[in-house]
Amino acid sequence: MSRSEPAIDEIQDEPDEETFVGTGLNRVEDHRILTGDAEYIHDITPEACLSMGLLRTTHAHADIVDIDTSAAKEHPDCDLVLTGEDVAAEYNPMPCGLNSMSEWALARDTVRFVGEPVALVVATDRYVVEDLIDRIDVEYDTKDAITDPVTARQDETLVHEELGTNVPDSERLTFGEVDAAFEDADNVIESQYSWGRISGVPLETAGVVAEYDEETDSFDIDCNIQLHTLVDDTIYEPLGYDADDVRLSVPPDVGGSYGTKIAIHRYCTLAAMASQQLDGRPVKYVEDRIENLQGGDMHSSDREYMMRLAYDDDGIIRGLDVNFIDDFGAYPRYPVNQALKPLSVVTNAYNIEPVRYNYELVLTNKTAQTAYRGFGVDPHLYALESVVDDAAYDLGMDPYEFRQQNLIQPEQMPYKLPSKNIYDSGDFPEALARIRELVESEERAEGGLLEPDIVEKKRDEGKYRGVSYTVHIEPGVSGADWTDRQRSDRDELTDREMDDVDELPEHLRCELEADGTVRTYLATDSSGQGHQTLVKQLLADQLEILPSDIEVDYLDSVEAPTEYGSAASRMAVMLSGATEGLGETVVDNLEQLAARHWDVDQDLVTYRDGAVERDDKTERLSRIDLFEIDMEADGDRLTYAEYDYEHPVLDIEAFGEAFTQKYPVYPTAAFAANAPIVEVDIETGEIEVLKFYSLRDCGTQLNPTIVEGQAHGGLAQGIGAALLEEFSYDESGQPQAVTLFDYLLPSTKNIPEMHLEHSETPSPFTATGAKGTGEGGMIDGPASIATAINRALEPFDITADRIPVTPDRVRKKLREE
Amino acid sequence: MSMDDVSAAPDRPTQEISLTVNGEDVTAEIEPRVKLSDFLRNYVDLNGVRVGCEHGVCGACTVSFDGDLIKSCMMYAVQTDGGEIVTVEGLGEDGSLHPIQEAFHEEHALQCGFCTSGFVMSTKDLLEEDPDPSQEKMEAHLSSNICRCTGYQNIYDAVRTAATKMEEDD
Numbered sequence: 012m013s014r015s016e017p018a019i020d021e022i023q024d025e026p027d028e029e030t031f032v033g034t035g036l037n038r039v040e041d042h043r044i045l046t047g048d049a050e051y052i053h054d055i056t057p058e059a060c061l062s063m064g065l066l067r068t069t070h071a072h073a074d075i076v077d078i079d080t081s082a083a084k085e086h087p088d089c090d091l092v093l094t095g096e097d098v099a100a101e102y103n104p105m106p107c108g109l110n111s112m113s114e115w116a117l118a119r120d121t122v123r124f125v126g127e128p129v130a131l132v133v134a135t136d137r138y139v140v141e142d143l144i145d146r147i148d149v150e151y152d153t154k155d156a157i158t159d160p161v162t163a164r165q166d167e168t169l170v171h172e173e174l175g176t177n178v179p180d181s182e183r184l185t186f187g188e189v190d191a192a193f194e195d196a197d198n199v200i201e202s203q204y205s206w207g208r209i210s211g212v213p214l215e216t217a218g219v220v221a222e223y224d225e226e227t228d229s230f231d232i233d234c235n236i237q238l239h240t241l242v243d244d245t246i247y248e249p250l251g252y253d254a255d256d257v258r259l260s261v262p263p264d265v266g267g268s269y270g271t272k273i274a275i276h277r278y279c280t281l282a283a284m285a286s287q288q289l290d291g292r293p294v295k296y297v298e299d300r301i302e303n304l305q306g307g308d309m310h311s312s313d314r315e316y317m318m319r320l321a322y323d324d325d326g327i328i329r330g331l332d333v334n335f336i337d338d339f340g341a342y343p344r345y346p347v348n349q350a351l352k353p354l355s356v357v358t359n360a361y362n363i364e365p366v367r368y369n370y371e372l373v374l375t376n377k378t379a380q381t382a383y384r385g386f387g388v389d390p391h392l393y394a395l396e397s398v399v400d401d402a403a404y405d406l407g408m409d410p411y412e413f414r415q416q417n418l419i420q421p422e423q424m425p426y427k428l429p430s431k432n433i434y435d436s437g438d439f440p441e442a443l444a445r446i447r448e449l450v451e452s453e454e455r456a457e458g459g460l461l462e463p464d465i466v467e468k469k470r471d472e473g474k475y476r477g478v479s480y481t482v483h484i485e486p487g488v489s490g491a492d493w494t495d496r497q498r499s500d501r502d503e504l505t506d507r508e509m510d511d512v513d514e515l516p517e518h519l520r521c522e523l524e525a526d527g528t529v530r531t532y533l534a535t536d537s538s539g540q541g542h543q544t545l546v547k548q549l550l551a552d553q554l555e556i557l558p559s560d561i562e563v564d565y566l567d568s569v570e571a572p573t574e575y576g577s578a579a580s581r582m583a584v585m586l587s588g589a590t591e592g593l594g595e596t597v598v599d600n601l602e603q604l605a606a607r608h609w610d611v612d613q614d615l616v617t618y619r620d621g622a623v624e625r626d627d628k629t630e631r632l633s634r635i636d637l638f639e640i641d642m643e644a645d646g647d648r649l650t651y652a653e654y655d656y657e658h659p660v661l662d663i664e665a666f667g668e669a670f671t672q673k674y675p676v677y678p679t680a681a682f683a684a685n686a687p688i689v690e691v692d693i694e695t696g697e698i699e700v701l702k703f704y705s706l707r708d709c710g711t712q713l714n715p716t717i718v719e720g721q722a723h724g725g726l727a728q729g730i731g732a733a734l735l736e737e738f739s740y741d742e743s744g745q746p747q748a749v750t751l752f753d754y755l756l757p758s759t760k761n762i763p764e765m766h767l768e769h770s771e772t773p774s775p776f777t778a779t780g781a782k783g784t785g786e787g788g789m790i791d792g793p794a795s796i797a798t799a800i801n802r803a804l805e806p807f808d809i810t811a812d813r814i815p816v817t818p819d820r821v822r823k824k825l826r827e828e
Numbered sequence: 829m830s831m832d833d834v835s836a837a838p839d840r841p842t843q844e845i846s847l848t849v850n851g852e853d854v855t856a857e858i859e860p861r862v863k864l865s866d867f868l869r870n871y872v873d874l875n876g877v878r879v880g881c882e883h884g885v886c887g888a889c890t891v892s893f894d895g896d897l898i899k900s901c902m903m904y905a906v907q908t909d910g911g912e913i914v915t916v917e918g919l920g921e922d923g924s925l926h927p928i929q930e931a932f933h934e935e936h937a938l939q940c941g942f943c944t945s946g947f948v949m950s951t952k953d954l955l956e957e958d959p960d961p962s963q964e965k966m967e968a969h970l971s972s973n974i975c976r977c978t979g980y981q982n983i984y985d986a987v988r989t990a991a992t993k994m995e996e997d998d
Contacts, residue, residue, distance in 0.1 A: 044941030047876020266942030539940030727979030751885035
C-alpha cells in the first residue's frame, strides 16, 4: 500500500463547525507539494534502477525492412535492446478497444504513426539511453499515409491491411420517428462543424518504474496510470500474467491526467518486460514532452460533424439528426466509447423527441486517441449549440429566445432522454434567464464591457464584441456496464435483463490504529482532485472526529477490487456514498466490539464523538481502548471495516432500458448557464475572452472550494480548446504540434476574469445529493465561446464552424466574405 | 543515479563544479551536458524542481540563479559553477511554510501541484520586485509559467494574499 506523507500543517480543524462537509476545508495534499516533498512518479528511483528509452519512427506509414541494433549493443553502457520481434517472441499484444484488433507495444513489420516506438533501450541513465537510441539503424520502406478521415472512409489506402477497412466500428441509432419529424417540420437545416484534435496535456508526462521479482514470478509497477484497477488488463495481458501477479501502484500525487493517462499501458508493459529480461533490475521510463505530444498515445476527440435540425416556424425544434466521424488515429484504444457518451446528453438541455445518432470511428496514420475531460461530450455540445444558433439565425429569431422556448421544463424532471438516460433534477429555463439578467445588468450598463457606446467604438477600431447565453448539461457518474457496447454483440442486447447488468461499486476500507487514527484506503487513484481531503472531510462528520484523526492512503491494483475509477465526473457521488456507508459500518462494528467487551446488548451502547459509551453513562471506550480490546480478541477484527457503495441508480426501474441496452447511463445532470464575452480583432483574427460568466450547479457541494477550483480549471481548458489547442498533421502524416511552442496551452495571457456563481439542486438519486463536477468547464466552455463568437461576427455572417477558432482561420473566413 | 556510474565511462568527460544550493555548498563531478534541472533533481535530490517540458515553456523547473529567475531546463549545470541557486525547498524555514506557500495553500492555488514549485518561485521573484503588483503586472510576470489545473484565478488570489502576509511580516 502506498502511504502518503503525514500532512504536517493538517487542516485548520474547526471543531466549532457543525459539519466539515459543505465547508471549503483546505486541502491536506498541499503541504507536501508546496515544500517539494511530494513524490510524483518522476521522483521514484529505487536503488540500482536503470533507465529506459524508446526509438520512435519518424514515418507516418512504412514497412520495417530491417533493424540493426548492433552498434547500440556494442556500447559499453548498454544493458538491453529489444525490438518488436523480441517482444513478440515472448509476450502478447496489447488489447484494443475493439475485439477485432490488437496492438504490439513495439511495432512489428509496419509502423502506422509518427512517434510509434520500434525499439527500446536500457542503460544506466537517460543521457546514455539517448546516445544508444541514436545508434540503432532502421531501414524502412515507406508507404502512402492516410491523414484525412473523410478520405480514409473510402478504404483506398488501408491503415491495417488485414482489417480490410479503415472504419472498424460504427452505429446508427434511431430513437423515435425521425424521418417523419424531418418531413413534417416547416424547416430543416443541415450544417457541418469540425472539432480539432485536442487533448489534456498534463504538465507531468507519463512515467513508470517496473520491477520483476524472480522469486515470486510477479511484477511491481509504480506508474501514473489513471484507472489502475480498471485498465490493468492492458498491462497484465501483454505480459502474459494473471492480474494478481502484476501489482500496479499509483503515487498519491499525480501531476494531472484529465483522462489522458488511462492509455499509458505501453510504457508500463515495456518497462516490465525490460525488468524481466534484466533478471529483475528495476527499470524506469519517463516520457519526454516531445514524445508525449507526438506519439504519446494521448490525443483525443477529432471529429467532423454533419448536424441536421428540424424546426417549425414558431421556433419549436421537432427533431435532431447527429452524424459524425471520429478520427481515432492508428489504433482504437479503450476510449472508443467516447463516441457514445454524448448519447447521455444527446439533446443537451433541449426537449427534443425524435433523435438519430450516427457515428463512424475512422482509422488514420495518426497517434491513437485517449480519454480527455468530457469524454467526447465537448465536441457534441459544440456541434449541437452551433446548429441551434444557425437555426435561430435562419428563422431571424433571437438565439436566446429560440433556446429558452425549447428547454426542458423543471416539471418534466426527472426527464428521460430519447436515448434513455435520465436527467435527475434542475431548472434550466431559470438558469438561462438568470445568466442573461446578470450579464445584461452588469455589462450593458455604463462602464460595462457591452455598453452600447463602447461596443460601437470598439467596432470602429476593428474589434467586435459578442456574448451568448447557453445552458449545458455535464453528465456524471457513468456506469461500467455500457462501456463495452462496442465489444458486445449489439443484436443480442435486446434480450438482456437487469440481472445481466454488471456494475462496479465504489470500495472504501479503513482500520483503526493504536493511537486512534482511522486509516482509510481509497481503491481509486487521484491526480489533483483532492480526494484525500474529501474523504477526511466526509468521514470526520460520519465518525464525529476531526479530519486530522483520519489518514487516507491508496490501494494498489492487487489489493483493490476492480473499480471504475476517477473518471466521468464520478468521484463526488461515489466517494461520498462510500464514505457514508463506511462510516455507518465503522460505528456498528465499534458498538458491537464495546458491547461484547462489556457483555451487554448492543442496544445499550452508543457511538458518540469518536468513542463508544454505555447508555447508563457508567463507562466509555476511546478509539485507543477499542483498538487494544480488538487486538486481544479472537476472530474477525472489528476495528477493520469496508464498504462497497453500489451504483446509485441500479435499482431505479426507469434506468432499466438504458442499463440493459447498454446505452450510456449518467444519472446526475450537473448544469451550467454560461456567458463568455468575447472580442474578435478583425485585422489579426485574434479572439480574446474578456470575461467569463458562469452559473454552475453540481447538486450538493461537498467542498465548495474544490468545486470552484474544478470549474476554473475546466473552463480554462475549455478556452484553450476553443481558441488555441490542436494536434494538427500535414498531408504526409507529420505532426505539426510536437512542442509546447506549437501546442498552445492557455497562460495567464489567455484566461480572463471568471465570474462564477453556484446554486445547489441536489440529486434525488445519490446518497448525498451531490452530482459530478470534474469535467464541466471543458464540456461547456468551447460551445459557449463558439456561440459568443457567432454573435460577435454576426455582421459578417461568419460562424465558428471549426474548433479551435484560430486567428488564421478567422482571417481566412473574413477574406472569403 | 550515482556519479560513479557516469564518471567511469571513458568517452564521457566530466567537469567539477562548486556552487551554493539553498545556502549549502555543493561540489560535483558531472558531464557538461547535464541540464541544471536534472542536476538539481538527480544529484542534489531536490525533486521540487519539476520537469514538465524541457524546452523552456512550462516553467515547472523555475529556480533562482544568482538572484535571477531562470528555467533550469534551459541551462547546463556547469554554467552555474560558482553561482548560487535557490529552489522551492529553500524557501521555508525549519519545516514551516514561506508566506507564499501558505498563501497558495489557503487560496487553493494548486490542484495536481506539478507546476506549483515554479509558480511559487516566480511569485517570490515578482513580490521582491514589486510588493504590491497590479493585476496586469501579475499576469505579465506569471505568463512564463503554465498551470493546467487552476485556470489561474486562485493563483492571483494567492499572490495578493502572499503580498499582504509579507507586508505584515516586514
